[in-house]
Amino acid sequence: MARPFKQQRVDRQRDSRVATPASISTDPDAPKQRLHKLLALSGLGSRREMETLIASGRITINGITAQVGAGVAAGDVVRLDSRPLRLQFEAELPRVLIYHKPEGEIVSQDDPEKRATVFDKLPHIKGGRWVAIGRLDINTSGLLIFTTSGELANHFMHPRYEVEREYAVRVFGELTEGQLLQLTQGIELDDGPANFDVIHPLGGEGSNHWYKVILREGRNREVRRLFEAFQLPVSRLMRVRFGPVNLPPRLKRGQMLQLEPKEIANLLEWAGLEVPKTLPRQLSGHEKQKIGKTFTPKERKAPIVREAKNWTASKPKKPATTNRRVRQASDLNAPRMQKKSDRNRGRG
Numbered sequence: 001m002a003r004p005f006k007q008q009r010v011d012r013q014r015d016s017r018v019a020t021p022a023s024i025s026t027d028p029d030a031p032k033q034r035l036h037k038l039l040a041l042s043g044l045g046s047r048r049e050m051e052t053l054i055a056s057g058r059i060t061i062n063g064i065t066a067q068v069g070a071g072v073a074a075g076d077v078v079r080l081d082s083r084p085l086r087l088q089f090e091a092e093l094p095r096v097l098i099y100h101k102p103e104g105e106i107v108s109q110d111d112p113e114k115r116a117t118v119f120d121k122l123p124h125i126k127g128g129r130w131v132a133i134g135r136l137d138i139n140t141s142g143l144l145i146f147t148t149s150g151e152l153a154n155h156f157m158h159p160r161y162e163v164e165r166e167y168a169v170r171v172f173g174e175l176t177e178g179q180l181l182q183l184t185q186g187i188e189l190d191d192g193p194a195n196f197d198v199i200h201p202l203g204g205e206g207s208n209h210w211y212k213v214i215l216r217e218g219r220n221r222e223v224r225r226l227f228e229a230f231q232l233p234v235s236r237l238m239r240v241r242f243g244p245v246n247l248p249p250r251l252k253r254g255q256m257l258q259l260e261p262k263e264i265a266n267l268l269e270w271a272g273l274e275v276p277k278t279l280p281r282q283l284s285g286h287e288k289q290k291i292g293k294t295f296t297p298k299e300r301k302a303p304i305v306r307e308a309k310n311w312t313a314s315k316p317k318k319p320a321t322t323n324r325r326v327r328q329a330s331d332l333n334a335p336r337m338q339k340k341s342d343r344n345r346g347r348g
Contacts, residue, residue, distance in 0.1 A: 032071030035059070035078070038087040039150075042128050044080075046154040053080075086126065091276035094149035096259040096267065097122070097130070100251045101144045107135045121256075121297035122146060133157060134165070134218055134242060142167070142239035143247040155271040156243055162216040163243040164197070169211045170204070170236035171227050179230050187229050194222055208235065244270050251294055260292045 036050040039059075044050060051068050053059060059066040060079045072078060078085045101107075105116045115138070122130045131153040133145040147153055156163050175183070186195040195215070202210035213223060224234045240247045244267065251257050259267075268275045 032073050033089060035061070035066055035070045035072045036068070038072060038078075038089065039085075041088045041091065041149070041151070042085065044085075044129060044150060045131070046150045048154075049150070086128075090278065091274055092278050093261055093264055093276045094147055094152060094268075095125070096152075096264050097146040098245065098248070098251065098257045098259065099144045099146065100247065100253050100255050101136055101141055102253040103139055103141050106138050107132050107144065118144060123297070136239060137221060140237045140239065141253065142237075143242055143245065144239075145242060145245060149273075151273055152267065152271055155273070157218065159217060164214050164216055164241070165218060165239060165243075166212065166214045166241035167223055168202070168236075168238045168240050169213055169223060169227065169234055170208055171211065171232040171234050172207055173232040174204075174209045175201070175211070175230065175232065183226060187226060189222075189225055189229070191219060194219065194226060196226065248294075254296060255294045256297050257294050258291050 036047050036054060039045070039050040039053070040047045045053070054066050054068050054070070057065050058081050060082075061070060061072060061076050063077075066078075072087065074089050078087055099118060099121075101118060105118050107118055109117065109119050111117060118132070119130065125148065128148050130146045130148065131150055133147060133153045133156045136142065136144055145156070155161055180199055180201075183196050183199050186193045194217075196213045197216060198212070198214040200212045202212055204210050215222065223237060227234050248257060265275045
């Protein structure tokens with residue numbers, strides 16, 4: 001009788017691995033919020049990316065694989081690949097960093113060539129992650145924005161919002177009036193037509209000339225390819241504005257600036273998002289002092305991985321000495337002579 005009983009237990013556990021969203025919460029009376037929305041608010045990505053993440057089966061709620069559209073209450077335990085997540089049930093003000101990126105750094109967290117990346121210098125945060133708003137290639141410098149809000153990052157980058165990007169470009173050569181007009185009307189590139197919304201000459205010296213350009217999309221190397229269509233190679237490219245955020249003149253290359261709460265609230269209003277009244281809880285006292293002040297970030301050191309050593313095999317042996325002195329009998333102390341009284345002691 002014990003064997004069928006055990007089989008029934010296994011079947012019940014197997015059937016409960018995937019549950020409906022209504023049966024996940026431990027407290028049925030607790031107010032629930034959409035899981036993908038909470039994950040996006042925690043800075044893990046946009047809502048669409050979080051729906052894809054949930055559909056992959058990597059998210060669990062109270063040990064049960066979550067489904068798209070699941071609701072989560074405050075008492076539920078949410079894990080990503082067995083790692084617990086800290087979700088923001090109450091809306092908090094996100095963090096926004098401005099970084100003056102120099103040339104030579106890439107905007108990527110995974111690089112097989114192990115090159116310098118901008119994410120190595122970002123402050124560590126608990127229960128979330130930094131999202132880079134837009135990318136700059138390794139040879140492009142200027143304004144780079146980081147935030148902990150996936151929704152704010154999505155509003156900056158999604159093509160349907162058409163957020164302006166302004167660049168200062170130095171090229172080897174000079175555009176004619178006809179070429180300037182053609183760049184605003186459109187040029188056919190490998191991945192489709194492209195154009196600048198605005199292009200203004202800024203002067204220059206010798207063979208180098210500067211131009212101010214504005215466009216509303218962020219395709220790969222789009223600015224460089226538009227100038228290269230007229231055989232004008234770009235020797236310097238710098239982003240100076242992204243939407244309402246300008247690169248401050250006091251922010252030098254390699255420096256960061258954390259926006260003040262009032263500035264972050266203005267960004268959320270510009271994006272049409274809800275403005276929370278509470279400050280981020282993960283800020284320490286030292287980090288609050290840095291708000292509104294420029295600082296040079298320090299690159300985080302990679303953890304030192306020590307290889308396990310076989311001490312019995314790697315321990316060096318003492319070298320054998322050829323001139324070793326052999327112990328002789330004369331080195332031994334002569335035995336003491338026993339007294340006669342001691343020899344007779346104990347005899348009856």
